[in-house]
Amino acid sequence: MEISQQVFEMVITPEDRLGSRCLLLLVLLLPAWEAGSGQIHYSVPEEVKHGTFVGRIAQDLGLELAELVPRLFRVASKGRGDLLEVNLQNGILFVNSRIDREELCGRSAECSIHLEVIVDRPLQVFHVEVEVKDINDNPPVFPVKDQRISIYESRLPDSLFPLEGATDADIGSNSILTYKLSSNEYFALDVKTNSDDSTQIGLVLRKSLDREKAPEHNLFLMATDEGKPELTGTVQLLVIVLDVNDNAPSFGQSEYEVKIFENSDNGTIVIRLNASDRDEGVNGEVSYSFNSLVPPIVSDQFRIDPQTGEIVIKGNIDFEKVNLYKIRIDATDKGHPPLAGHCTVLVKILDENDNVPQIALTSLSLPVREDAQFGTVIALLSVSDLDSDANGRVTCFLTPDVPFKLVSTFKNYYSLVLDSALDRESVANYELVVTARDGGSPPLSATVSVSVDVSDVNDNAPTFAQPEYTVFVKENNPPGCHIFTVSARDADAQENALVSYSLVERRVGERALSSYVSVHAESGKVYALQPLDHEELELLQFQVSARDAGVPPLGSNVTLQVFVLDENDNAPALLPPGPGGGAGVVSQLVARSVGTGHVVAKVRAVDADSGYNAWLSYELQAAAGAARSPFRVGLYTGEISTTRALDEADAPRQRLLVLVKDHGEPALTATATVLLSLEDSGQAPKASSRASAGVAGTGTALVDVNVYLIIAICAVSSLFVLTLLLYTALRCSAPPSEGACGPGKPRLVCSSAVGSWSYSQQRRQRVCSGEGPPKADLMAFSPSLPPCPVVADMSEPQDLNDHCSKLMVSV
Incomplete structure (x- = not known):
């Protein structure tokens, strides 16, 4: 209410030339919704001052004042400049500059300013119509300052002489004109309304003229509109009284109406007029012409044949420019002085579809x-x-x-x-x-x-080519070595496709995963942070996470199974023979009566490595200068047995050196000392009997254990081969993996003098299925295959042409 009061005080000032009229017009400023259209409608008088209140547009649109600026509230008016503006502080629509209704809409009955109100975030558009009300700010105007009218003295009373009326740029009651003629005794004013609601005026002769008495008559014609206050315009009428010719040409009707299409060709006949004159001879010959008051827009588009009265087109007729032409025609005889008859031709232009949208x-x-x-x-x-x-x-x-x-x-x-x-x-x-x-x-x-x-929005998570990768790494690797590279692809764009990598942290035994490996955040390269030990950790299974830079970020994980390949870094270790014995020294009593092939002692050793590196062999080292020993050692059993029957010539104390060697490359060894005391069976029969029985029992037990061990190994080997075949059938169509694992890694099967061994990735699949500790490597022996060397790194190609048969299995 305070803003409205200020606006009223701003508008109603003593200097306002409209005075108290504005107060009545401002009552019309209240906004109203147009029925059924959803459009806001306001009205405002023309010519009001800058700042005049039009309406509370923000309130009427249901918008909060506080959101006008953040939502980029703006008003657009096509071709209307900046006539209206909105105060973003209070949401009031006000007049920004002078509004001239006649300049905007001419004589159109309706005059409105159409506004588009646009609000962003979210985008909304509203349509507002501001009707411009007419005020009586234009007085009637005559086309000329004075009109000259020639009238023959022979004209009879009640003769009519057309006059050019005044025009008022306003509309409605403000443009309704009344005419008043200055007081005189000869002429009266005739006013009538035509079919197009236009007013036609003329002078009516009330009594005969006498040129000799009064050759001229000076009259004043005043036009007054019905606005409040009334405005007037005047024109001087100079009536010249002529003599002689007393019959003027006349038309059949005072007004003709013609319709033609726009874009009609030049030379097209619009109408053919015919005026008659009751005089004879020269006084009855009629010529046709446009009235001198016809505007240039008519003479530019039409011409009239003076002899035939034909009106033809000579310019381009465009409905969109002018849709109605009002042509005043004079028919003048050739008398002295000549007389003229008058008519009006209304040419209505019909629209054609000649404008592209x-x-x-x-x-x-x-x-x-x-x-x-x-x-x-x-x-x-x-x-x-x-x-x-x-x-x-x-x-x-x-x-x-x-x-x-x-x-x-x-x-x-x-x-x-x-x-x-x-x-x-x-x-x-x-x-x-x-x-x-x-x-x-x-x-x-x-x-x-x-x-x-x-x-783009972040709606695609990074994806890896396969859900898991297998990597083979030799133990004792240098710290910080690169072991694999993971790569994920993101279908999004820009930062939504920018992928970074990280470890999915977990515990590996007593230590954190990050103490073993790391991954580069940008390249996806995986590094081993410390040397890996096959004997401590055979399989390291972990996940790498790929996350994009979108908001919120999306990600996925890939599993890496890192197999630590064994190297021959552990020498064989001798086991003590029993209570009271030292490691590496075996003492045993042997009766001289034992036969050939009798087992008298056994050397036991283990190797912390696995596979071929843990396969041990035993050799008997001959002492320098000593006679041929009656004992031998089993190549793979470590059992010491006699090669012949013992006799008295054999020394009573035999000292044997047994070399224990693994099959690594290079091979590592250990030496065991075996002390044998030869006794005659007669000297210590009980002891000898017990010793012989003990040795024989020991030998028999060892043979039984070896038989069961061989049976178990064969059973496990058969199960392993079956598992290998099933796994190969399932994975044969899988795509090749990356990194150290490489595409199509072979499974290697080799043989030795006493059997064969195999190392397969199929076993790795079984080991990696759980979180438990890895199992020991599996070796299966068969005497039918030739020997072969050890392969330390399955990730690198090896030359096995001389010793190995290879079976290629895609992993």
Whole structure:
């Protein structure tokens, strides 16, 4: 109310030339919703001062004052400049500059300023119509300052002489004119209304003129409108009284109406006029011409044949420029002085469909997020056609088939909205074609192209080529060595596709995973932070996470199974023979009566390595200068047995050196000392018997244990071969892995003098299925295959042509 009061005080000032009239007109300023249209309607008088209150537009649109600036509230008026403005502090629409209704709309009965109110975030558009009310600010105006009228003295009373009336630029009651003629005894004023609601005035002769008495009559014609206050205009009428010719030509009717199409060809006949004169001879010969007061716009478009009275087209007739021509025609005889008759020809122009629709993009909201909701407004369009009726009735549609549609928001206004889901990874840009077509026959159309870019959102997580990778690394690797590279791809764009890598931390025994390996955040390279020990950790299984830089970030994990390959870094270790014995020294009593092949002692040793590196062999070292020993040692059992029967010539104390050697490359060894005491069976029969029984029992037990061990090994080997075949059948079609594992790694099967051994990745699949400790390597022996060397790193190619048969299995 305070703002409204200030606006009223601003408008109603003593200097306002409209005075108290504005107070009455301002009552009309209250906004009203137009029934059924959803459009806000205001009204304001023309010529009001800057700052005049028009309406509380923000309140009427249901907008909060605090959101006008953040939501980029703005008002657009096509072709109207800055006549109206909105105060963003209080949401009031006010007059910003002078409004001249006649300049805006001419003599149109309706005059409105159409505003587009646009609010972003989210985008909304409202249509506001501000009607400009007319005030009586234009007085009647005559086309000339004085009119000269020639009248023959022979004219009879009641003769009519047409006058050019005044025009008023206002409308309504402000343009309704009344005429008053200055007081005289000869002339009266005749006023009548034509079919087009125009007023035709003329002088009526009330009594005969006498040129000799009064050759001229000076009259004043005053036109007064019905506005408040009334405004007037005057013109001087100079009546010249002529002599002689007393019959003027006359037309059949005072007004003719003709209709022609626009764009008619030059030379087209509009109408043929005919005026008659009752005089004879020269006084009855009539010539036709445009009245001297005909405006130039008529003489530029039409011409009249003086002899025939034909009005023909000589210019371009355009309905959109002028749709009605009012032509005053004079028919003048050739008497002395000549007399003239008058008529009016109304030429109405009919519209043709000669204007192509116009399309204007008033607002664009680009690019469009691929997760935008249905109904999101992409652009605002307006169409127009200068033609009328069906020729100016425009419809819009979209081509081709795209996930957008046009929604009509107001007459000739459309919103381009999202109609279905977008996917930038499928289509990143749409080229839309908007076609506007009018209802003419034939119809005319226009097109405009709109390029709509789809912006990316983080809706795709990084993906790895396969869910897990197998990596083989030799133990005792240098710290910080590169063992593998993981790589993930993200279908999104820019920062949403920027992938970083990290370890999924977990405990490995008593230590954290990050103490064993690390991954480079950008390249995905995996490094071993410390030397790995096959005897401590045979399999290291962990996950690497790939995360993009989107908000919120998306990610996925890949599993790496790192097998630590054994190297021959542990020498054989001798086991003590029993209580009371030292490691590496075996003492045993042997009766001289034992036969050939009798087991008298056994050397036991183990190797912390695995596979071929842990396969031990035993050799008997002969002492320098000593006679041939009656004992031998089993190559792979470590059992010491006699090679012949013992006799008295054999030394009573035998000292044997047994070399224990693994099959690594290079091989590592250990030496065991065996002390044998030979006794005669007669000297210590009980002891000898016990010793012989003990040795024999020991030998028998060892033989039994070896038999069971061989049976168990064969059973496990058969199960392993079956598992290997099943796994190979399942994985044969899998894509090759990366890094140290490499594509198509072979499974190696080798043989030795006493059997064969195999190391397979199929075993790794079984070991990695749980979190428990890894199992020992498996060796299966068969005497049918030739010997072969040890392969330390399955990730590198080896030359096995001389010793190995290879079976290639894709992993």
